[in-house]
Amino acid sequence: MIERRPIADFVGHLILIVTVLIVAFPIYLAVIAASHDLAGISQVPMPLLPGSEFFTNMANALLEGPKIVGVGRGTSALLLMSNSLIMAISIAVGKIIISLLSAFAIVYFRFPLRTFFFWMIFITLMLPVEVRIIPTFKVVADLGLLDTYTGLVLPLIASATATFLFRQFFMTVPDELVEAARIDGAGPMRFFWDVLVPLSRTSIAAMFVIQFIYGWNQYLWPLLIAAAPEYQTIVLAIGRLMRAPDAYEEWPLIMAMAVLALLPPVVVVVLMQRWFVKGLVETEK
Amino acid sequence: MKSAGKLARAAVTLLAGTAILAGAGQALAQDNRIEIHWWHAMAGARGELLNQLVEGFNKGQDKYKVIATNKGNYPEAMTAAMAAFRAGKAPHILQVFEVGTGTMMASRAAIKPVYQLMQENGYKFDPSTYITSVTGYYSTSDGKMLSYPFNSSTPIMYYNKDAFAKAGLDPEKPPRTWQEFEPALKKLKESGSTCPFITSWQTWVHLENFSALHNVPFATKANGLDGLDTELKFNSPLHVRHITTLANWMKEGLMVYGGRKNEPNGKFASGECAILMESSAGYASFTKAPFKWGMAMLPYYSDVQGAPQNSIIGGASLWVMARHTPEEYKGVAQFFDYLAATENQVFWHTKSGYLPITPMAYETTKSSGFYAANPGTDVSVRQMTLNPPTENSKGLRLGNFVQIRDVMDEELEAVWSGKKQPKEALDTAVERGNRLLRQFERDVKR
Amino acid sequence: MEKRVVFHNKYLPYLLVAPQIAITVIFFFWPASQAIVQSVLREDAFGVSSHFVGLDNFIALFEDEYYLNSFKVTALFSTLVTVIGLSLSLLLAVTADRIIRAATLYKTFLIWPYAVAPAVAGALWGFVFLPGPGIVAYLLQQMGVDWNFHLNGAQAMFVVVVAATWKQISYNFLFFLAGLQSIPKSLIEAAAIDGAGPVRRFWTIVLPLLSPTLFFLIVVNVVYAFFETFGVIHSLTRGGPAKATEILVYKVWYDGFEAQDLGGSSAQSVILMAIVIGLTVIQFRYIERKVHY
Secondary structure, eight states: SSSSSEEEEHHHHHHHHHHHHHHHHHHHHHHTTTTTHHHHHTTTOOSOOOOOHHHHHHHHIIIHHHHHHTTTOOHHHHHHHHHHHHHHHHHHHHHHHHHHHHHHHHBBBOOOHHHHHHHHHHTTTSOOOOGGHHHHHHHHHHOOOTTTHHHHHHHHHHHHHHHHHHHHHHSSSOHHHHHHHHTTOOOHHHHIIIIIIITHHHHHHHHHHHHHHHHHTTHHHHHOOOOOOGGGGGHEEEEEEHHHHOOOOHHHHHHHHHHHHHHHHHHHHHHHHHHHHHHHHHHHO | HHHHHHHHHHHHHHHHHHHHHHHHHHHSSSOSSEEEEEEOOOOOHHHHHHHHHHHHHHHOOEEEEEEEEEESHHHHHHHHHHHHHHOOOOSSSSEEEEGGGHHHOOOOGGOOHHHHHHHHTTTTOOOOGSSSHHHHBBTTTTSBOSEEEEEEEEEEEEEEEHHHHHHOOOTTTOOHHHHHHHHHHHHHOOOOOOOOEEEEHHIIIIIHHHHHHHHHHSBBHHHHOOSOOOOOOOHHHHHHHHHHHHHHHHHSSSOOOOOSSTTTTHHHTTTTEEEEEGGGGGGGGGOSSSSSSEEEOOBBTTSTTOOOOOOOEEEEEEEEEOOOOHHHHHHHHHHHHHHHSSSHHHHHHHHOOOSSSHHHHHHHHHTTHHHHHTTTHHHHHHHSSOOOOOOSSSSSOOOTTHHHHHHHHHHHHHTTTTTTHHHHHHHHHHHHHHHHHHHHHHHHHH | OOSSSBBSSSSHHHHHHHHHHHIIIIIIIIHHHHHHHTTTTEEEEEESSSSEEEHHHHHHHHOHHHHHHHHHHHHHHHHHHHHHHHHHHHHHHHHHTTTTHHHHHHHHHHHGGGGOOOOHHHHHHHHHOTTOHHHHHHHHHHHTTTOTTTTTTHHHHHHHHHHHHHHHHHHHOOOOOHHHHHOOOHHHHHHTTTTTHHHHHHHIHHHHHHHHHHHHHHHHHHIIIITTTHHHHHTTTTOSSSSTTHHHHHHHHHIIIIOOOOOHHHHHHHHHHHHHHHHHIIIIIIIIHHHHO
């Protein structure tokens, strides 16, 4: 930097370290809570050091978790997690595909209904599924999609965030590339596959992270759509444990399942953070 | 940057893999039995007990197969069923919490009353073989059962015997009246307790059950059982007196507020609070508590005539949804008959802590020595059956009851935080509640 | 914002937008139109009997002091979440930008709350602030604070703001940091040579150059606070005490799900949709042209 200021550097590190500690604190507590038994965690104030029950609780969450939330016997939390994974990946991939295509059409073509479609898509930008959930359920039921992955996934693909970001990114792609492609005699789809998609790699990666997390964290929608045990997800299971009637909250188990539910999205974010940020920021310019 | 593409490919492969796995899992169980779907809200240990009951039924005959599915908590399960009914996909049986009773009844075309279901399928239905203070909540005023009481409980008092001993109170003689309460709380406080008294479900305990126990109306028209044109009555001088007492206790640090639902349970379980009022079904929360504790009936004002009358229930009942085939209804009736069998009642009552619904089940449990071995577990049943229920203590049937409870909670919280006087708060709650009742009445009659 | 060079094809563009449009129409516009229909009806919970009531549901809403209250709560909540979240993360980003070598490490540690489900985030913070065993609640009580967010509206607001900000702070931080790192160092050096100190440099050079990022983040954060914090509110305060934390989306959900008042809830959905459409139009028509990227 401009001035060398050891004291300022020190203060800077201090601020960041303290923030990191504060930010990580609730997650640390989750792990701590997952390492005690119920009596241990109910002390006042709660313990701040790990107990000895971590592996018991984790095993319990993995093997008994689904049974405890009434999801059915013989299944393990792995089934719940694989459902979450299917949902998260399908939503992410589905959104990316349809959004790339529609953003391509809107940016690179001129056609009579363009503005109309543009608005139609962008109006859906912000309205979450929660506020129109009952009529949406009816549509899914009428289409016979209850208790299917399609029913879980398809309606959540109807949002404009990805289209919005790809559109923004395509705007920054230099026009010369199109001209060059034209001169080479490449058609629009050739240009799309060979030039645009590879160029959008980082945006796609960023979108993947955002949508993966969005899909993974869904609660209300799978709750309504999935009646059969085979389609339950892990976040759903935690929600159930936390709000079961007349039950006391088994914090160690809840937190152990929370740790399980946290792992995949955290891994995705941390591993992909480089592309995540870059993709979003590039798009923004 | 290449690895982004690799990652995507890996993701797709993984996706395909898991889809196949899931498909294989589904193909496993196939049989030709008639399926009966039951949506419920039980999770944890009770969800497991429920599954055992269902399994017993499914093994005991080969015509029907009950499939029990947890659909979230009570409101979530109810909304799921509402949405499903509109789409023609409703389950056969739906577990609905007691405050949803008014809403279910108002949708006559969407439900099939249980007494009718049993009659049509050849089951003799005799209301007198049930504990009426339990079934009354879910029956018409002439005793016809509309929904099947599945998990019922009633509020009781839990107290920390160690804390009592420390405060110089007799651990075997908890205060029986509200008048005896104050000196006991003071002693607890003097002995160092930071939380002598706390309550879960404040409206259910201190307004609804309080009314029933003192045999005063909570609402007109037999608390709504006799008609939709009911009006709330919980702003009487007696109610104001009680809320004022509690408010004073909070000011003096004799009582602590811990939330609307059962959040306070944790504070009792940890030993922080000495006395807790909570559902009788909550006792499993305290089995691991590191101190001795006991259960007792709710206190009453000894100068009120007719007190203690009897307490009323909470919990949930099973409603049968309309628009299914007679064949399926036959299975539902058979399943209900199975649930009412004494052995299953005893199983459910003793394991889950919910109330039995037949006197037979109670007697059988008693003679099995269960209550003697687990002292206090019969407090709830005894409190429920102190006296034959009057029109003030049969139950409550109010439309928009979920919102009315929230209104009461809000107004009580305004008292606890010192923003409102008890009288003012209860008057406002009654007025706001009555507005909700009128809105419901209009909607139903339209 | 238009491309000068485009492709020409009569059918292809329709084919390309078809999947997106189909899904949007089936799962967004169709249900939304159902919500509009529902908003002029009164129905029992199961939809067996329904009656047209005109605008009664809307009139009832605007006569409901708690509905108006939830607008105020939403405004307060989203302002707090946006302002606190952005200032904190800007401070962090500026700090991290100074010590670039360790920045990646800090980034990694700061990013994960973004991945936590709102409901789980709510549970975690609820656990921290739980009067009694909750560790922060315990410390506050030791310091003599009468801590009980079940009773005190301001404390409840504080708790939901903390939880909501916590989830968003990493996202903001990453954008600010990337924005800062893309500012040409030569500009800052030039200013330093002219004798501008760090604070002055920040206000006169860094912040203006950061304005597109700032604007983008304001939009993202407001939308986040409006709609995506439902899970946080639901698991922490359920809108209470006395509706002190009842934001609009929570009320829509409450009236529809808990109170089973579909008419009233749909009317609120319609109003929300109108607000969202309005905001979107403003964003695209007006603001996007004013802020130069």
